[in-house]
Amino acid sequence: MSDLITTPNIVDAxxxxxxxxxxxxxxxxxxxxxxNARLLLTLANHIGDRAVLSDAxxxxxxxxRS
Amino acid sequence: xxxxxxxxxxxxTRSKDQDAMTRKRHPVVVIGAGPVGLGxxxxxxQQDIPVVVLDDNDKVxxxxxxxxxSKRCLEVMDRLGCGDVLVDKGVIWNTGxxxxxxxxxxxxxxxxxxxxxMPAFINLQQYYFEEYMVNRVRALQAAGKSIEIRxxxxxxxxxxxxxxxxxxxxxPEGPYNIEADWLIACDGAGSPTRRMLGKDFVxxxxxxxxxxxxxxxxxxxxxxxxxxxxxxxxxxQSALLHKQPDGVWRIDLxxxxxxxxxxxxxxxxxxxxxxxxxxxxxxxxxxxVSIYTFQCRRMEDxxxxxxxxxxxxxxxxxxxxxxxxxxxxxxxxxxCWKLKLVLDGKADESLLDTYSAERVYGADENILNSSRSTDxxxxxxxxxxxxxxxxxxxxxxxxxxxxxxxxxxxxxxxIYDGSGLNGADTDKLPAQTRVGSVIADAPLGDGFxxxxxxxxxxxxxxxxxxxxxxxxxxxxxxxxxETANAPFLQERYLGDQxxxxxxxxxxxxxxxxxxxxxxxxxAAAMTQAMGG
Numbered sequence: 001m002s003d004l005i006t007t008p009n010i011v012d013a014x015x016x017x018x019x020x021x022x023x024x025x026x027x028x029x030x031x032x033x034x035x036n037a038r039l040l041l042t043l044a045n046h047i048g049d050r051a052v053l054s055d056a057x058x059x060x061x062x063x064x065r066s
Numbered sequence: 067x068x069x070x071x072x073x074x075x076x077x078x079t080r081s082k083d084q085d086a087m088t089r090k091r092h093p094v095v096v097i098g099a100g101p102v103g104l105g106x107x108x109x110x111x112q113q114d115i116p117v118v119v120l121d122d123n124d125k126v127x128x129x130x131x132x133x134x135x136s137k138r139c140l141e142v143m144d145r146l147g148c149g150d151v152l153v154d155k156g157v158i159w160n161t162g163x164x165x166x167x168x169x170x171x172x173x174x175x176x177x178x179x180x181x182x183x184m185p186a187f188i189n190l191q192q193y194y195f196e197e198y199m200v201n202r203v204r205a206l207q208a209a210g211k212s213i214e215i216r217x218x219x220x221x222x223x224x225x226x227x228x229x230x231x232x233x234x235x236x237x238p239e240g241p242y243n244i245e246a247d248w249l250i251a252c253d254g255a256g257s258p259t260r261r262m263l264g265k266d267f268v269x270x271x272x273x274x275x276x277x278x279x280x281x282x283x284x285x286x287x288x289x290x291x292x293x294x295x296x297x298x299x300x301x302x303q304s305a306l307l308h309k310q311p312d313g314v315w316r317i318d319l320x321x322x323x324x325x326x327x328x329x330x331x332x333x334x335x336x337x338x339x340x341x342x343x344x345x346x347x348x349x350x351x352x353x354x355v356s357i358y359t360f361q362c363r364r365m366e367d368x369x370x371x372x373x374x375x376x377x378x379x380x381x382x383x384x385x386x387x388x389x390x391x392x393x394x395x396x397x398x399x400x401x402c403w404k405l406k407l408v409l410d411g412k413a414d415e416s417l418l419d420t421y422s423a424e425r426v427y428g429a430d431e432n433i434l435n436s437s438r439s440t441d442x443x444x445x446x447x448x449x450x451x452x453x454x455x456x457x458x459x460x461x462x463x464x465x466x467x468x469x470x471x472x473x474x475x476x477x478x479x480x481i482y483d484g485s486g487l488n489g490a491d492t493d494k495l496p497a498q499t500r501v502g503s504v505i506a507d508a509p510l511g512d513g514f515x516x517x518x519x520x521x522x523x524x525x526x527x528x529x530x531x532x533x534x535x536x537x538x539x540x541x542x543x544x545x546x547x548e549t550a551n552a553p554f555l556q557e558r559y560l561g562d563q564x565x566x567x568x569x570x571x572x573x574x575x576x577x578x579x580x581x582x583x584x585x586x587x588x589a590a591a592m593t594q595a596m597g598g
Contacts, residue, residue: 037456045466 004055069353071193074124075200078218084242092118093409095233095246097259099215100127101192102377102394103252104199107213108146108206109402113521115409116212118244120235124217126196129354130280133189133308133316134388138479138504140184141574142399145520147205148198149184155198156188157309162291164471166458168298172468176476181554182507183514187476189310191280192391224249224262224373231372248405249373252394257379263370269363270437272384273323274444277357279336281315283350293473295443295458299342304443306473307343314353317343318385320444327357360384362437364429368422374401381429386439386474389432396479397425403521403572407596412538417597420487428480435475442472479504482575489569489578489591496561505574508554510547515555518545520574523592528555529565532583537592542569571595 010016024032044053076099083090094110096103099121110117135143135152143149160176178186206213218238225232231249235242251259260266287307294305303320310316319339321330329335336355344350364381368374377394401421407413445451460467482488482502491501498506507516523542525532529549535542549556560566569578569591578591 033452034456034459037452038460041453041456041460041467041470042464 002049002052004052004059006059069193070197071126071128074217075126075197076121076215076217077124078216078238080237080239081214081216081242083244084237084239089232089243089245091230091245091247092116093246094118094248094250094405095120095231095244096250096252097121097221098252098254098377098379099123099196099200099217100252100254100377100394101132101195101199101391102379102398103250104196104203104215105142105146105395106250106252106376106398106402107215108148108199108202109398110405111203111206111211111213112146113402113406114211115406117214118246119213119215120219120221120233121215121217122220126200127192129278129356130191130193130310130314130316132192132195132388132391133310134392134476135188135190135195136388136392136477137178137182137184137186138477139392139395140188141504141507141516142395144184144516145399145574146199147202151198151201152190152195153185153188155194155311156190157289157311158185158188159289159291159309160186161288162293164458164461164473165292165294165297166455166462167296169462171458171462174468181509181558183516184507187388189308189316191310191314194311195391221253221258221262224259226263226371226373229372247372247409250398250401251373251375251379252377252398253379255378255382257375259373260365260375260379263373265365265370265375267363267365269361269382269433271361272359272440272444273446274440275321275323275325275327275330275357275359276385277319277321277330277336277339277355279317279319279340279355280310280353281317281340281344281350282313282353283315283344283348284313285315285344285348285350287315295454295473297343299339304473305343315350319343321357331355331357358385362433362440364426364433368397368425369418374405374418374421376401376425380425381433383429383432383436384440385436386443387432387436387477388474389436389477392477393428393432396428397421399573400425406572407540412540413596420485420597424482424485424487427482427485431480432477439472439474443474487571487577487595487597489594490587491579492581494561494563494581495566495579496558499559499568499576499579501576501578503576505570505576506558508552508558510552510555516574519570520572522572523595524570525588526559526566526568526570527583528559528567530567530583532567532588533585535585535588535592537589538596540592540596542588542592569595 094117096119099119107117107119220236222236223234231246292307306318308316368380376397383389404417408415445454457470488501525542525544527546532544567580567583571577577595
């Protein structure tokens, strides 16, 4: 059991972000949404820990509240 | 030749109750001669409780309806004397394929655990299931048990009293009245009993229609469950193909909500849909077609005084996961021994409240699981479909996504964690057989544990000795077992311990367990399991 990491943790963050954008290049909104969904599920499986997944979901929900 | 479901199996005959000067009082009356009502009646008759079953019809289930019977249901049926005939006739299957759009995304194998008498599942038409139960009723009658099925006996009014129920019954020869100490209502999803008692309920309605067709064909499809998400022959919807005995195949096609039912039911329209699915060159014959919708809901309480509700009358689920008839038989399994103790004056009638509490718990688990399957199979929003399709796309190449694919989570019995009837437990023994669980079957050299257990309180004395135990005038049978040549018994009941004592209820639920024998503790747990 570990906690959700909420401090910077991605190696070469700019590089990762660019890769993410590249992956979506040329895709329609529907295709992009589908890609995001597949990525989300793949990452969620890697994490596995139910508590960490719930915490991550809450971070995402909170950040979207304006 | 007539199909079995077209022949009256319990034709109307005049009962002497119809000519009685005073209303005849019966200990137990069951309404409904479906699998659940017959299950209750057989269980009670086996325990020498006279029982009368009333049904407004006189035939077994019209069409295949419930087709998938789970291991626990088969164990219950084995205790009721119908296990072997069901397994002999049924189709046993373990493998399946999942299709998404035009492609097969993966195969699966349920890999059932070894060391059980009963298979994980069989497929069998409900009319056979009921026919075998009716045969069992006839065998019990021949053996002198007091059990009756009264066909064309439609209950038209119910009066409830503190200590009995009155019933007004319509027959082809006019109405008559009887009384019952206890009434078990197994009259299905539309339960007239529930309505007459003003206990109707609401739940989540799933806005979808499904076409079910039983098709007779000589096809070389393997004995597998095939499930299609968004197939080319049923765009945007789902489909299921599953084998039954006698060359009958069940086909389920999701139709959506806004449809013209009458038009969809027309044979020519059904046939053109099936041809699109099976291919033009497959010869088939339609045996039965039906369109269904469903709800997920339950009654708040399955006991209302002297009236006990079981099966679909008490709770309804979506068909995904085979939780209808299977859970109904688990209801009566839970109920009948309690009712016997109450009728015998060995337990207070409040024991029957635990029937409601335990089976409400089971119903909630079934409703949860079947609602989740329905949400996956028939996504109701754009994002729900997006995530569902993402899971399916990933599942082709990625094993990790397959557990998320939900085309029905096949029914396993719930564990009564926290039931008020539970006694002592210890976490030093395996989790699989923790208190509140149904027994895990195990081979015992000359048979199976499931065959040695049930119908009475029993103590499993594993690698130890237990003195005879009596509580509240009921004696528990002590079954002495050795694990020397029984590795499954060792694994499932001892783990790394050398000995253990298990107390089983008459419904094969483990109600307490210990590492060392202690007759006083066993008697206390038995008292607890009988309601204190």
